[in-house]
Amino acid sequence: MLTLPWALPAELWRSLALTLQLALVSTCMLMLVALPLGAWLAGARSRFALALEILIAMPLVLPPTVIGFYLLVLLSPRHAFGAWWQDVFGQPLPFSFAGLVIGSCVYSLPFAVQPVVAAFRMQRIEVLQAAWSLGMTRRQTFLHIALPLARSGVIAGTLLAFAHTIGEFGVVLMLGGNIPGVTRVASIALYDQAQVLNYPDAHGYALVLLMLSFMLLLATTLVQKRHERRRRAPAGMME
Numbered sequence: 001m002l003t004l005p006w007a008l009p010a011e012l013w014r015s016l017a018l019t020l021q022l023a024l025v026s027t028c029m030l031m032l033v034a035l036p037l038g039a040w041l042a043g044a045r046s047r048f049a050l051a052l053e054i055l056i057a058m059p060l061v062l063p064p065t066v067i068g069f070y071l072l073v074l075l076s077p078r079h080a081f082g083a084w085w086q087d088v089f090g091q092p093l094p095f096s097f098a099g100l101v102i103g104s105c106v107y108s109l110p111f112a113v114q115p116v117v118a119a120f121r122m123q124r125i126e127v128l129q130a131a132w133s134l135g136m137t138r139r140q141t142f143l144h145i146a147l148p149l150a151r152s153g154v155i156a157g158t159l160l161a162f163a164h165t166i167g168e169f170g171v172v173l174m175l176g177g178n179i180p181g182v183t184r185v186a187s188i189a190l191y192d193q194a195q196v197l198n199y200p201d202a203h204g205y206a207l208v209l210l211m212l213s214f215m216l217l218l219a220t221t222l223v224q225k226r227h228e229r230r231r232r233a234p235a236g237m238m239e
Contacts, residue, residue, distance in 0.1 A: 008204050014181060015189035016208065022097070022172075022185060023165040026104035030112040030161045033105075035154065038116030039142065042123075053117075057110045064107065068174025071103050075175070095177045100185070103175040104165045112161040119153020120146065155223045163216035166209070 041053055059067055075082045075093040086092050093099040123146060131141040147154070169187040176183030178192070186209055193202035 008201060008208075011180065012189050012193075012201065012205050015184050016186050016205075018097075018181070018184065019166055019186040022100055022104060023162045026101050026108060026165045027112070027158055027162045029101065030105050030108060031154070031158055033109070034112040034116050034157055034161075035147075038113050038153075038157075039120050039146065039150075041113070041117050042120030056113055059107050060110050064168070064170025065174055067107055068103065068171040071099075071106060071171070071175050075099055075102065094175060095179060095183060097176075097182060100172055100176045100183055103171045104168060107168060107171045108161045108164045111164045112157045115153040115157035115160060116150065117153075119150035119156075122153075123149050152223050152226070156220050159216050159220040159223070163213055163220070166216075167213065 037056075041049055072094050073079070075085075077083045077086045077092050082093050085098075089098075093102065127149070128141055128145060131145050132138070136144070167187060168185070169191070172183065172185050173188055176185075178184050178188050184192075186205070190202055190205045190209065193199075193205060
């Protein structure tokens with residue numbers, strides 16, 4: 001027995017709206033970082049770049065509760081950044097929406113950066129060198145040549161970061177708790193319904209999240225497939 005999505009309680013829909021808001025804000029901030037960082041990592045060959053790439057990938061293997069715990073400690077008013085934030089904005093970062101955004105950005109960073117890095121690494125250096133030889137600056141080459149060629153990776157990174165933020169649980173629970181209208185996101189609301197054995201609402205809510213996640217992953221797959229077809233097609237047959 002499940003509750004149909006349109007019959008779910010208003011509180012669950014508020015949690016979903018908060019989740020989408022969090023995903024949107026976090027994804028926008030992530031892509032502002034992922035674009036220049038991914039382009040730099042794609043061409044860097046130093047040990048520092050390798051160490052940074054490994055550090056960015058850490059959330060893929062670390063338990064979310066570990067990330068959430070250290071963020072909770074580092075963002076608390078007892079440490080420099082947390083104290084500065086509280087002095088400026090009048091409230092602590094833990095158990096706030098702003099804190100959730102920071103946690104989401106850290107946790108979803110590899111999902112935004114890695115597709116961008118892969119897209120830039122697939123580009124032929126001869127194309128960029130040709131642009132430079134024709135008088136284009138590195139900035140112009142990046143904006144008009146490299147970035148359009150990396151479009152599929154940028155779109156994939158955006159969709160994956162958005163989808164991953166929607167499914168967060170451990171990080172947001174550790175860092176934000178379970179405050180209605182402030183930090184109670186979709187995954188936590190679903191957990192609450194299961195805890196009180198309200199399985200009809202839990203089933204209905206899980207179905208909404210399942211459908212949303214499926215559509216986002218489908219869109220990511222279609223973008224990647226289209227890019228692969230364009231790469232393999234002869235120049236005269238490309239759309």
